[in-house]
Amino acid sequence: MIRVRQLQKVYRVGEEEIHALRGVDLHIGKNEMVAVMGASGSGKSTLMNIIGCLDKPTDGSYELDGQRVAQMSEASLALVRNEKIGFVFQSFELLARQTALENVELPLIYSREAGLTSRERERRALRALDRVRLSDRVTHRPNQLSGGQKQRVAIARAILNQPAILMADEPTGNLDSVTTNEVMEIFRQLHAEGQTVLIVTHENEVAAYCQRVIRLRDGLVLSDLPIAQDQAGQVIA
Amino acid sequence: MILSPYFYSQAIKLALSQIWANRKRSLLTALGIIVGVASTTSVIAALSGLKTSVLTEFESFGANRIYLFPNRPDDKPRNLYPREKIRIKPWEVLELQTSCPSLRAITPVTEFGVSIASEGRELDGITVVGIWPDWHEAENRRVIDGRIFNRIDESGERQVCLLNQSAIDELRLPANAVGSHILVDGRRFLVVGIVETLQSRMFGGDSNTAEIFIPFSVAIKLQSTDYFIRVVALAKSADVSEEAKAEIQRTMRRIRGIQPGDPDTFRAEAIDRYIDQFKSLASGITAIAAGIVGISLLVGGIGIMNIMLVSVSERTREIGLRKAVGATPAAIMMQFLLEAMVLCLAGGLVGVIIGKLFAVGLTMIPGARLEHADVPLWAVFLSFAFSAAVGLGFGFFPALKASRLDPIEALRHE
Numbered sequence: 001m002i003r004v005r006q007l008q009k010v011y012r013v014g015e016e017e018i019h020a021l022r023g024v025d026l027h028i029g030k031n032e033m034v035a036v037m038g039a040s041g042s043g044k045s046t047l048m049n050i051i052g053c054l055d056k057p058t059d060g061s062y063e064l065d066g067q068r069v070a071q072m073s074e075a076s077l078a079l080v081r082n083e084k085i086g087f088v089f090q091s092f093e094l095l096a097r098q099t100a101l102e103n104v105e106l107p108l109i110y111s112r113e114a115g116l117t118s119r120e121r122e123r124r125a126l127r128a129l130d131r132v133r134l135s136d137r138v139t140h141r142p143n144q145l146s147g148g149q150k151q152r153v154a155i156a157r158a159i160l161n162q163p164a165i166l167m168a169d170e171p172t173g174n175l176d177s178v179t180t181n182e183v184m185e186i187f188r189q190l191h192a193e194g195q196t197v198l199i200v201t202h203e204n205e206v207a208a209y210c211q212r213v214i215r216l217r218d219g220l221v222l223s224d225l226p227i228a229q230d231q232a233g234q235v236i237a
Numbered sequence: 238m239i240l241s242p243y244f245y246s247q248a249i250k251l252a253l254s255q256i257w258a259n260r261k262r263s264l265l266t267a268l269g270i271i272v273g274v275a276s277t278t279s280v281i282a283a284l285s286g287l288k289t290s291v292l293t294e295f296e297s298f299g300a301n302r303i304y305l306f307p308n309r310p311d312d313k314p315r316n317l318y319p320r321e322k323i324r325i326k327p328w329e330v331l332e333l334q335t336s337c338p339s340l341r342a343i344t345p346v347t348e349f350g351v352s353i354a355s356e357g358r359e360l361d362g363i364t365v366v367g368i369w370p371d372w373h374e375a376e377n378r379r380v381i382d383g384r385i386f387n388r389i390d391e392s393g394e395r396q397v398c399l400l401n402q403s404a405i406d407e408l409r410l411p412a413n414a415v416g417s418h419i420l421v422d423g424r425r426f427l428v429v430g431i432v433e434t435l436q437s438r439m440f441g442g443d444s445n446t447a448e449i450f451i452p453f454s455v456a457i458k459l460q461s462t463d464y465f466i467r468v469v470a471l472a473k474s475a476d477v478s479e480e481a482k483a484e485i486q487r488t489m490r491r492i493r494g495i496q497p498g499d500p501d502t503f504r505a506e507a508i509d510r511y512i513d514q515f516k517s518l519a520s521g522i523t524a525i526a527a528g529i530v531g532i533s534l535l536v537g538g539i540g541i542m543n544i545m546l547v548s549v550s551e552r553t554r555e556i557g558l559r560k561a562v563g564a565t566p567a568a569i570m571m572q573f574l575l576e577a578m579v580l581c582l583a584g585g586l587v588g589v590i591i592g593k594l595f596a597v598g599l600t601m602i603p604g605a606r607l608e609h610a611d612v613p614l615w616a617v618f619l620s621f622a623f624s625a626a627v628g629l630g631f632g633f634f635p636a637l638k639a640s641r642l643d644p645i646e647a648l649r650h651e
Binding site for chain 2: 078115
């Protein structure tokens, strides 16, 4: 599903060169649920941005769902994001004046599929809302929803186009422990239904929902272990 | 990259909801456009109203009328072209009458001031006009009582006259004045008819002026040797009025023996020319109005650009999100261009409505001759086209800025 080889990313800040990624190799298979962890400055955000097709690597290759995307144009990358990637952000990023349904329909505005009827768009959006168990909040606006419900609307938006990977960046960072569980249960359920999920987090409780944990440090993969071994290692450390 | 119809419908819906959500700001922003469009459309409405009234008046006045005046060529010394040489003589008018087949009617007109007396009154310095019978047709003025002059009046130099109602009033003649006598320069003239009052407010001025007409031959005789003749002619139709004018010019040059290359010693003018002059004046004013709108739209456009830059900056995170879910730079650009255009078009719409209301107000000003004032359809289209162009032109830079935002940076924006 995701195959990354010798990925490098160099930022140039004035005279100084910052090596955010120094050669990352990674393979994530279909229907895996993976946590990516690391301190700030570890290169975790850069890696996620490149995997999410929001950024391009300086060097190395990246194959997503059989497509080589590392050197694509900006417009082509937008299309890849539209069709293959679903994003969930820490602060939800819902449009305040639009209903839950309209927020979920958003990716269809930029879809390549021409001639979708409004009924078909609504059917898809309602199905996505149903999968995050929000069928009863369709016409609510973000200010009428709780934090957990907002994040579930955002998840529904992310899975609308049945993406190859669902990427979540600190999805529970703005939530309390009860709603964190509520949202993580949704991720677990989607994974159970066959969705490939990639979660960036610094909380072990969140990582515990995943099967596999990738830890980064200084732009390199520090460890890549199944959850049980990783958690055991953490306890020892 | 082709954007779907759904994209466009959503973008326009979003633009409208943005305008509505920030209605005060939108109104203030669009004010420049509103004022510009409203002022231009009302000026155009006033002009087109004026044009309609004036052209209607020209029409009733007769578009196929031609005037002939004596005229000293420009920049020529007076001694080369003395008054006697350029003066129109009675025989020249007779020659024109036989040599110009495109004319329906032709009459010389000579005016001079004399004293007039009736039994009731004596008036000094009244203008008496000498005419041929053709004058009624050429000037489109009928008699409402009595008869017009006939050939015997003209050839026999009979002392008969026509009056208008004002002359009857001023001379204190009986209401049925036909058959009365008046004294013109001491000679007794019989009133044979009453001429209808001038209809036009624009030409011939005041309908209250006393008018006295006598046969042309008599008028020439009364003025001794110093007389002034102008000619009024009527072409067979408006279509041949240019041709008729050319015939008059050719004939005059021939009978005056003017060599090729030498200037005319007369001036022939068709009414068309006045219409053209008026039309070019009106289009000149319209062009100035268009220039003014250009300036106000420029000012309005700068306001639009400013507010669009504010909007892009306020909605940076939204732009980041849209890019993350698959919006291409072109889609973001198009969305912001559409927003600027919708804002400008909304301003244009309000401006046109205000202009229309102004036009209605103009028609109600008494005596302003603007009863036909209305915003023509082309002005409405032009207003919208200009508004859209301003949106496009001044929305471009903010839209470009939005489209170039890095989605990662945009989503991090506070």
